[in-house]
Amino acid sequence: MTELLTSAQMRAIEAAAIASGEVTGLDLMERAGRGVVEAIFEAWPELAANRGGAAPAPPGYLGNEEEGGGSFRAVVLCGPGNNGGDGFVVARLLAERSWEVEVFLYGNPENLPPDARVNYERWRALGEVNPLSGRSIDIRRHAGAVIIDALFGTGLSRPLEGAAVDVQRFLLGLKGRSAARKALVAVDCPSGLCLDSGLPIQKGAGAAGMYVPAADLTVTFQRRKLGHVIGQGPLYCGRVAVVDIGLDKAVRDAAEGRSADAIDPIAARAFAREVARPNTSGGAYYSAPGAVGLRKRVDLHKYHQGHALVLSGGPGRGGAARLAARGALRIGAGLVTLVVPHDAVAETAARVDAIMIREADDAAALLDDDRVNAVCVGPGFGLDPRAVSLLEAVLDSKKRVVLDADALTMVGAQRHLRAKLHGGCVLTPHEGEFARLSPQAAKKLKTTAKSGPAYSKVDATREVAAEFGCTVVFKGADTVIAHAAGLCSVHSAHHDRAAPWLATAGSGDVLAGFIAGLLARGFAPMQAAETAAWLHVECALKFGPGLIAEDLPEQLPAVFRDLGL
Numbered sequence: 216m217t218e219l220l221t222s223a224q225m226r227a228i229e230a231a232a233i234a235s236g237e238v239t240g241l242d243l244m245e246r247a248g249r250g251v252v253e254a255i256f257e258a259w260p261e262l263a264a265n266r267g268g269a270a271p272a273p274p275g276y277l278g279n280e281e282e283g284g285g286s287f288r289a290v291v292l293c294g295p296g297n298n299g300g301d302g303f304v305v306a307r308l309l310a311e312r313s314w315e316v317e318v319f320l321y322g323n324p325e326n327l328p329p330d331a332r333v334n335y336e337r338w339r340a341l342g343e344v345n346p347l348s349g350r351s352i353d354i355r356r357h358a359g360a361v362i363i364d365a366l367f368g369t370g371l372s373r374p375l376e377g378a379a380v381d382v383q384r385f386l387l388g389l390k391g392r393s394a395a396r397k398a399l400v401a402v403d404c405p406s407g408l409c410l411d412s413g414l415p416i417q418k419g420a421g422a423a424g425m426y427v428p429a430a431d432l433t434v435t436f437q438r439r440k441l442g443h444v445i446g447q448g449p450l451y452c453g454r455v456a457v458v459d460i461g462l463d464k465a466v467r468d469a470a471e472g473r474s475a476d477a478i479d480p481i482a483a484r485a486f487a488r489e490v491a492r493p494n495t496s497g498g499a500y501y502s503a504p505g506a507v508g509l510r511k512r513v514d515l516h517k518y519h520q521g522h523a524l525v526l527s528g529g530p531g532r533g534g535a536a537r538l539a540a541r542g543a544l545r546i547g548a549g550l551v552t553l554v555v556p557h558d559a560v561a562e563t564a565a566r567v568d569a570i571m572i573r574e575a576d577d578a579a580a581l582l583d584d585d586r587v588n589a590v591c592v593g594p595g596f597g598l599d600p601r602a603v604s605l606l607e608a609v610l611d612s613k614k615r616v617v618l619d620a621d622a623l624t625m626v627g628a629q630r631h632l633r634a635k636l637h638g639g640c641v642l643t644p645h646e647g648e649f650a651r652l653s654p655q656a657a658k659k660l661k662t663t664a665k666s667g668p669a670y671s672k673v674d675a676t677r678e679v680a681a682e683f684g685c686t687v688v689f690k691g692a693d694t695v696i697a698h699a700a701g702l703c704s705v706h707s708a709h710h711d712r713a714a715p716w717l718a719t720a721g722s723g724d725v726l727a728g729f730i731a732g733l734l735a736r737g738f739a740p741m742q743a744a745e746t747a748a749w750l751h752v753e754c755a756l757k758f759g760p761g762l763i764a765e766d767l768p769e770q771l772p773a774v775f776r777d778l779g780l
């Protein structure tokens with residue numbers, strides 16, 4: 216798990232590091248610019264060929280063809296703040312490697328903040344700075360160039376205007392004509408994108424994302440920001456490289472609440488974390504939540520691995536619950552029982568073997584049984600009065616429960632059910648279900664952001680988790696998981712974890728079953744949700760294209776083997 220920072224958190228961490236005397240702003244800017252250059256060479260090794268990166272470059276000239284190349288070209292677009300400052304560093308470092316570098320500045324050099332100003336002057340010793348305008352960048356002259364977007368980073372607070380918009384349009388015009396430019400590299404983020412939400416900051420609705428050209432590579436510093444992994448961020452950012460600028464300790468101190476006064480306010484707000492490979496060590500034992508991991512202890516029999524109930528709908532509607540039950544069993548619950556209405560028993564019995572079946576009339580007795588320690592309710596469940604009273608009984612039992620699909624619809628519509636939610640509940644809405652749970656939060660999320668930081672999926676998920684007092688898993692390619700107390704994780708299924716074929720009927724039912732199975736095994740709700748979200752994508756990646764929901768639980772054995780279980 217690594218921290219995902221907001222812009223304010225990053226600023227405070229930088230400020231605290233500078234205030235501590237450990238580092239100066241100029242050092243950080245130099246490391247940032249150097250990191251961008253190194254990330255470019257890592258992404259396109261052929262670009263590192265100029266001078267082989269070895270000989271110190273003589274300053275004061277550009278594009279010396281005789282000095283071993285000099286044919287690489289960069290256009291650096293610098294903005295009015297420290298993001299622009301990073302751009303001047305990049306320009307200098309590339310020029311020192313004999314690149315032809317052309318630099319444009321949006322704004323008045325007199326108004327640059329001090330560190331950016333220093334780097335502006337250092338660049339001026341090497342080359343010119345042109346005022347930025349849409350026309351100033353000639354598409355033909357810059358064919359084949361690497362374009363560095365250093366206009367705005369974490370400081371973006373309002374929509375782009377004037378020449379900045381012209382330039383964005385120009386860059387967008389290049390889209391699809393890959394021969395025209397070598398690459399678009401964004402410093403910290405593609406300018407116009409809000410790094411707290413992954414949403415473009417823009418003037419009007421309808422123009423969604425119009426002025427944020429998608430980068431091929433985004434180079435950010437120390438940690439990914441939320442905007443890199445949620446909303447439209449992953450689409451705009453391209454590949455994201457994270458460069459160490461020496462603030463690792465400062466980030467960890469802040470996240471763990473060890474910081475000096477300057478960072479206290481952010482330590483109080485929980486840091487968001489990125490969901491990573493789950494912990495596989497330790498025993499999972501349902502009576503001892505906390506000491507958990509995916510590895511099963513050899514000395515425990517099936518009752519010690521928990522017993523999950525999955526509530527099913529009526530005849531012809533049990534497929535979703537069966538998928539969830541299969542998921543719960545495969546992920547390691549010791550026992551899984553499908554609870555089905557009387558008239559659906561025969562149909563269900565014809566479809567399952569290792570999963571037990573009980574009639575819905577027995578639900579009360581099952582919910583009274585202490586060995587039953589997790590419930591999954593919602594997939595294919597129905598919305599009729601029988602469903603409502605069963606859901607009520609489940610919530611009254613205070614057992615850990617995953618609420619999905621129809622259960623979310625009922626909770627969204629009925630206040631008295633909502634009042635029964637508790638800390639052991641995990642809600643797993645997709646976008647439509649989320650809007651039923653909280654129309655206000657969904658509306659805010661859909662409103663065009665005219666100023667930064669924009670309201671984000673993390674804000675929305677945290678808000679609903681706090682309001683309902685439970686864990687909320689807001690699904691999507693960016694899955695956000697929030698705990699009532701504010702703890703929050705993001706699982707971003709993009710780039711090397713992109714699994715678009717997960718968007719298939721029943722895949723959410725399997726996820727609900729995975730979470731229920733892990734709850735049965737003794738995982739705490741937040742941990743069950745994080746681990747299930749990771750494994751769900753892992754199963755999809757393992758199977759690949761052509762996946763249908765039934766395939767997901769069947770990939771778990773191979774995934775577990777890969778984890779060394």
Ligand SMILES: NC(=O)C1=CN([C@@H]2O[C@H](COP(=O)(O)OP(=O)(O)OC[C@H]3O[C@@H](n4cnc5c(N)ncnc54)[C@H](O)[C@@H]3O)[C@@H](O)[C@H]2O)[C@@H](O)CC1
Nearest residue numbers: 243244247296297298367368369370371372373374375403
């Ligand atoms: N502070 C530091 O020590 C470091 C900062 N770094 C860089 O600095 C960036 C943040 O710098 P800044 O805080 O100066 O912010 P930016 O450079 O992102 O933005 C500059 C300024 O532009 C103004 N602005 C915002 N939206 C605008 C708009 N639409 N049109 C015109 N002006 C607008 C704001 O006043 C903002 O302060 C990071 O993204 C990163 O690239 C890195 O160099 C690492 C070290």
Ligand SMILES: [K+]
Nearest residue numbers: 364367402404
């Ligand atoms: K930028």
